[in-house]
Amino acid sequence: MKILVVDDDDSLRKAQERLFKAHGHEVITAPDPVMAMVELGNCGGVDLVITDLNMPAPNSRSYNEGLQLITDIRKTFPEQKIILVSGDMTDQIAVQATALGAEVGLPKTALFGYLRETGVMN
Secondary structure, three states: OEEEEEOOOHHHHHHHHHHHHHOOOEEEEEOOHHHHHHHHHHHOOOOEEEEEOOEOOOOOOOOEHHHHHHHHHHHHOOOOOEEEEEOOOOHHHHHHHHHHOOOEEEEHHHHHHHHHHOOOOO
């Protein structure tokens, strides 16, 4: 499975990359939504995008760029599977994420449990 991990936290992004690779997945990473769209365009899509909620886009004052990224991905890759994660996830944000087209919105601490339950990670 090819996975795109989008997170502005370098250490977390690299840790997720190592973990997914250890489970046999191909991993692409991006530090922000702009680079995520560039990477998606360069590789022609991935099986799964995992994006953080709170990260600034270059030249932006907004820190909820993960929601905008979901919208942007849907325009170009309408069938793309997307998971939104946040250390500050609320029910309201999770509902908003799914309304925009994400599979699910999860607290970061629940991501790997969800991926095990859905068979992405064994």
